[in-house]
Amino acid sequence: MYLFYTILAALSSFFVLKWMKRRRFCTDVKRLDGKTVLITGGNSGVGKETAVALALRGARVIIACRDEDRARKAIREIKARSHNMNVIFMELDLANMRSIREFCKSYLQREKRLDILINNAGVPSILNWTDDNFSMCFGVNHLGHFLLTNLLLPRLKECAPSRVITLTCSSYKYQKLDFQDLNYNLFPFLTYCRSKLANIYFTQELAHIMEGKGVTAYAVHPGYVQSNWTCHYSFLYQMFMKVITFMFFIPCEAGAQTVVYCTVADEVTAHNGGYFSDCRPAKLKPFAKDAGVAKKLWEASERLVKLA
Structure with missing residues (x-):
């Protein structure tokens, strides 16, 4: 009997988790015909699913990434699906x-045109x-997008x-910024957390600076998704994480829903400047x-990327 209840509990938990994986949906049906969307890292994961969703709505979608072969393959898929x-x-x-x-x-x-910029890559x-001697997390996740956004603001x-x-x-939420060491690169997870906090501060200050100028900004937590982020790690770790992500993480299509929502919803x-999930x-x-x-982070970032 104990074994029966154990199996029942395990199955119930499994199906509850599977249901939770499918609970994120953007119900706004707005079209994006005539609009141009730029998505960094749109060749995989949440970025690719976002590209499919926005292409389905009629947008011109530009995929910006460094790997041309993967991008071309992704674009063929995006075109076929949309x-x-x-x-x-x-x-x-x-x-x-x-x-x-x-x-x-x-x-x-x-x-x-540039109607929507989606800073997705990370x-x-x-x-x-x-290449410029910034820690990879802070340099790509924050500074790279900071410079990109600022240089494209005229078109926006x-x-x-x-x-x-x-x-x-x-x-x-697990870290605060240390302005004595913004380039913190000691413990991997904490370095990542700081870069994600920087994304939130960046969004808030961008919204403040652009207030009244027609450009609004939003920070999005897509959820914990079944993406290919483990490709940076060992084979055994990738295998282990595939099991974990299947059980507890949401599909990339579900992760893209909040991004799409912030793209189209009135x-x-x-x-403006808010955090969405x-x-x-x-x-x-x-x-x-x-x-x-x-x-303070905005001003420091301007100096680091030589905008100030």
Whole structure:
């Protein structure tokens, strides 16, 4: 009898978890015909599913990433699933400031519109360095997108009302920023948490700076998704995490729902600079709502990427 109840409990837990994996849906049916969307890291995971969803709504979708072969393969899939042929690739390496500047110069020359910028690309908890000697997490997850967004702001303002959506993570709550060591690169998970907190402060200050200029900003926690982030780790760790992610993480399609929601829903504009999860505004820890820290990080980031 004990074995029976154990099996019943295990099966019940399994099906509850599977149900939870499918509970995130954007119900807004707004079309995006005539709009241009730029998605960093749109060749895999949540980024690719976001690209499919927005291409289905008629948007021109630009996939920005560094691996052209993977991008071309992803674009073929996106076109096949969305029946939208207006999906293109542009090369961008967020770990290299020169690449970002060259990308933005090329974009502003080639593309007349930018209605939605989705800062989706990111690296997990790894200890490594960018080409400009920033810690990989802080350099890619925050500084790379910070520079990219700032250099593309002229086009975003021209196409107002426009939106900037930056993906973050609820793990931001486990760390605070240390302005004596923003380039912190000691413990992988804590380094990642700081970069995700930086994404939230960046969104808040961007919303403040762009207030009244037609550009709004939103930070999105997509949930813990079954993406390919484990590719940076050993084979055994990847196998272990595949089991864990299958049981407890949500599919990438579900993870993309809140991103899509912040892209199309009219009601999100009432929460400019806000943090979203599960297709609705979510609460932040008090320390993550400090406008003074957000401003200080913005100014420090300007110096680091040589915008100031």
